Amino acid sequence: MKQSLKAQLRDTKMLTKDPLLFSMVLLIFVSLILFILYPLIKVALVAFSDENGFTFKNFREAFGFWYYRKALFNSLVMASLTAIIGSIVGFIFAYALTRAKIPGKKFFNLIATIPIISPPFIGALAIIMLFGRNGFVSSTILRLPDANIYGFKGLLLAQVITFFPVAYITMRGVLESISPTLEDAAMDLGGNRFKIFYKVTLPLAIPGLASSMLVLFVESLADFGNPMILAGSEYPILSVQAFLEITGMYNLGKGAALAFILLIPSLSAYVIQKYYVSKKQYITVTGKPTDSSNSVVSPAARNILFVVAIFFSIIIILIYASILYGAVATSWGNNSTPTLDHFRYVFRVGFESVKDTIIIAGVSTPISGILGMIIAFLVVRKRFIGKRFIEVTSMLSFAVPGTVVGIGYILAFNSAPLYLTGTLAILLLNFIFRYIPVGIQGGIAVLQQIDPSIEEAAIDLGADSNTTFRKITLPLMVPAFFSGLIFAFVRGMTAISAAIFLVSAKWNFMTVQIMSQVESGRIGAAAAFSVILVAIILVAMIIIKTILRLKYQTTTSLLSN
Amino acid sequence: MSVKLVNITKVFGDHDNVSKEFTAVDNVNIEIYEGEMVTFLGPSGCGKTTTLRVISGFEQQTHGDVYIDGELVNDIPANKRNTSMVFQSYAIFPHLSVAGNIGFGLELKGIKKAEIKKQVDEIMDIMGLQSLGKRRPSQLSGGQQQRVALARAIVNKPRVLLFDEPLSNLDAKLRDTMRTEIRRIQKKFGITSIYVTHDQLEAMTVSDRIMVMDKGIIQQIGTPFEIYSRPDNYFVADFIGRANFFPTTISHVSKEGCACDLFGPSFIFPSFHSSLKAKDKAVVVIRPEGLEIVKEDDSKGLLSGVITQAVYLGSTMEYEIEIKDHDKPIIAISHNPVKEGMYHEGDTVRVSFGPISAHVIRG
Numbered sequence: 001m002k003q004s005l006k007a008q009l010r011d012t013k014m015l016t017k018d019p020l021l022f023s024m025v026l027l028i029f030v031s032l033i034l035f036i037l038y039p040l041i042k043v044a045l046v047a048f049s050d051e052n053g054f055t056f057k058n059f060r061e062a063f064g065f066w067y068y069r070k071a072l073f074n075s076l077v078m079a080s081l082t083a084i085i086g087s088i089v090g091f092i093f094a095y096a097l098t099r100a101k102i103p104g105k106k107f108f109n110l111i112a113t114i115p116i117i118s119p120p121f122i123g124a125l126a127i128i129m130l131f132g133r134n135g136f137v138s139s140t141i142l143r144l145p146d147a148n149i150y151g152f153k154g155l156l157l158a159q160v161i162t163f164f165p166v167a168y169i170t171m172r173g174v175l176e177s178i179s180p181t182l183e184d185a186a187m188d189l190g191g192n193r194f195k196i197f198y199k200v201t202l203p204l205a206i207p208g209l210a211s212s213m214l215v216l217f218v219e220s221l222a223d224f225g226n227p228m229i230l231a232g233s234e235y236p237i238l239s240v241q242a243f244l245e246i247t248g249m250y251n252l253g254k255g256a257a258l259a260f261i262l263l264i265p266s267l268s269a270y271v272i273q274k275y276y277v278s279k280k281q282y283i284t285v286t287g288k289p290t291d292s293s294n295s296v297v298s299p300a301a302r303n304i305l306f307v308v309a310i311f312f313s314i315i316i317i318l319i320y321a322s323i324l325y326g327a328v329a330t331s332w333g334n335n336s337t338p339t340l341d342h343f344r345y346v347f348r349v350g351f352e353s354v355k356d357t358i359i360i361a362g363v364s365t366p367i368s369g370i371l372g373m374i375i376a377f378l379v380v381r382k383r384f385i386g387k388r389f390i391e392v393t394s395m396l397s398f399a400v401p402g403t404v405v406g407i408g409y410i411l412a413f414n415s416a417p418l419y420l421t422g423t424l425a426i427l428l429l430n431f432i433f434r435y436i437p438v439g440i441q442g443g444i445a446v447l448q449q450i451d452p453s454i455e456e457a458a459i460d461l462g463a464d465s466n467t468t469f470r471k472i473t474l475p476l477m478v479p480a481f482f483s484g485l486i487f488a489f490v491r492g493m494t495a496i497s498a499a500i501f502l503v504s505a506k507w508n509f510m511t512v513q514i515m516s517q518v519e520s521g522r523i524g525a526a527a528a529f530s531v532i533l534v535a536i537i538l539v540a541m542i543i544i545k546t547i548l549r550l551k552y553q554t555t556t557s558l559l560s561n
Numbered sequence: 562m563s564v565k566l567v568n569i570t571k572v573f574g575d576h577d578n579v580s581k582e583f584t585a586v587d588n589v590n591i592e593i594y595e596g597e598m599v600t601f602l603g604p605s606g607c608g609k610t611t612t613l614r615v616i617s618g619f620e621q622q623t624h625g626d627v628y629i630d631g632e633l634v635n636d637i638p639a640n641k642r643n644t645s646m647v648f649q650s651y652a653i654f655p656h657l658s659v660a661g662n663i664g665f666g667l668e669l670k671g672i673k674k675a676e677i678k679k680q681v682d683e684i685m686d687i688m689g690l691q692s693l694g695k696r697r698p699s700q701l702s703g704g705q706q707q708r709v710a711l712a713r714a715i716v717n718k719p720r721v722l723l724f725d726e727p728l729s730n731l732d733a734k735l736r737d738t739m740r741t742e743i744r745r746i747q748k749k750f751g752i753t754s755i756y757v758t759h760d761q762l763e764a765m766t767v768s769d770r771i772m773v774m775d776k777g778i779i780q781q782i783g784t785p786f787e788i789y790s791r792p793d794n795y796f797v798a799d800f801i802g803r804a805n806f807f808p809t810t811i812s813h814v815s816k817e818g819c820a821c822d823l824f825g826p827s828f829i830f831p832s833f834h835s836s837l838k839a840k841d842k843a844v845v846v847i848r849p850e851g852l853e854i855v856k857e858d859d860s861k862g863l864l865s866g867v868i869t870q871a872v873y874l875g876s877t878m879e880y881e882i883e884i885k886d887h888d889k890p891i892i893a894i895s896h897n898p899v900k901e902g903m904y905h906e907g908d909t910v911r912v913s914f915g916p917i918s919a920h921v922i923r924g
Binding site: 017451453457463465467471472475476 | 638639648650653655669
């Protein structure tokens, strides 16, 4: 132990010889503590105290109330079901696309990744438009009187649609890394197709499936947009109740207590995923994925997969079609005469929020990306005391529900010296630190592929670590940087759970605007807003991809990472 | 420029677990003289690369001192040591052109563009890289990449040139060419060089001296001749080339060497490095080419045996011969099979050796 401490001190001593690197590490340390840890600690502090100091009162009061106990129960049930169903649907899509030679692979891939680039509650909005009281399917086609999609089933559908693409992308990666030669070998040894799937493919995919379920569990638990729109008062959800407690009742203590309880299952699932399940994954190939020579999927099974994929594709197409259509229909469900009124309304009422959103996402995304690259570099390539701390803290945002972060920020930054409430800064800081994990992950992945001796060669030729990073490492990380940028931009543009706490009259956010349009029943305006939002994202993606193609001769697929 | 290592020890540790500590380099002392090419040779994991990385500054030694040109460099970071390394993976910057790679170090020194171009062109000429300056590294063959790596290292006029298994990624034929090429360039510029390899033939071809290492410890330092013909111990004799080992006991020691029994009669074998005394356990080392095979009835032969394997290799012939009372078959190489006559598997032969072709080490 003494020896190891000495070794750490020695590494740190080496670091101090490089003043720029040292100050960078210090700066990152301080900002991670201030903008990630401190707000969370603040949530805990407020949850466990009242004017007299330490207390469990907030928890007793909150969970003494049956409604909040039900909210907790509902949230956990909903997250578990979303995790299971979403992962299964994702797996089916991934299996159908990587193993069964179904027609229209590109089309299905596109369909399964579209929900990722749209605000998470578009599904909820469209589900109301399709299955609600005036819904296209429920009312116009089936002529059901008083269809009620609010509550359990509507929310489950919305969350599965919103989150299965995450499972699809994870599972596609896993299945592609399982060499088809293993299945060929199994077939060669006399296994039938069912046995091959059951004894070879599935066991190899299980760690990936478990990992995907845990990720979906965390995401579903943290989801705010869908339950805000769809849960309704009959089916309370914890993240929404925490929000209402704070912004509706101004009860910070109780809101913090709810947020704290929300944090526990999220963090546990994240820790299990990251430090246990993800280490169990099998890696069976060393080269590029190869095509299977045999078809391991029987024609009957292939047809079933095809039908399931078509079914979900129809739902997704319906969702986007209804959003598009809703944006131009005079009154959804009643009068479908095309009109541009909703867009006019958006530009009259909400133009500011469009501008604000672009500024906030446009400024925070590159900063977050660069910071992410730097942290990735430090974590992969350097040795110093507290490296583990930086690694763990900076990735924490993946696990912490936005609602908790939002509450943490308003609790932490509403008094001097850091009085930031209502400013642009608080929104920027929130977005920068919320999306650094995206950059870090991309950066780490690419750094692990860059031979360390390339950087050593630069140092050997006389470059200090700053020059090495600037002239060698950074240029090699550029493609990863940009693809991380797209991803962070999309997440930033479509985020709501934390932003909704931090917006003000001066700085508003599109997603929050869409939400308030939905709440006041202006479905058309909400749809028009959503169309504009997705359009901005698409334009940004095209710009970044063009830069990459022209300047760096590389293409990057957002949707493949 | 000389390099001096004094009591260099490197312990790799798990930061959280002392029991996982591992001594990669154990008390290494060597001085490499100006203009000399010294090879660190040993099996993988013997500490040779770690020692090299300590000299370059990429690893910080746990104990000991590194001197370059008489200057203590322990606290000088890698980028200020003015050593240049040629990496196993070449470590060519993939986003820079060939000329950009070679000129990288000069550019860092703030040298004027025109001067950089002149020096880069010059070194590219010497290295046979003419007209490749604008190429991307991905457009180069393995051999060309190797030359770029070498040119990039040399153009900075480093105090010491370090080679980390530079040829291990090349095919056999190219390896032969590059080996001589490296030696030629090193001699031409007279740069003090340290070369790490696990390939003994490579070590023999390029080095002035060889330092053989095993398990972090120096086994022997010497010229290629000394290492091959007078190995200090069993490890060196076994690692460098092939050898036959005959365990024995020393009966007495004299000026001429050590007297010991070998399959009956007593011989006097030379001994070079060991402090052997009478009654010590010892091993007689004889290289395969030191043995001569003669016909069964030839009185010159000392040991009688049966050939169990005969392999014809063109210029040489290799035999494995089973000898009574000796557990391992002995290996003999005939360098002129046509003239000396060929034997076949199953032939009974006699084997002879002159005491000069053998020597004794500690058993």
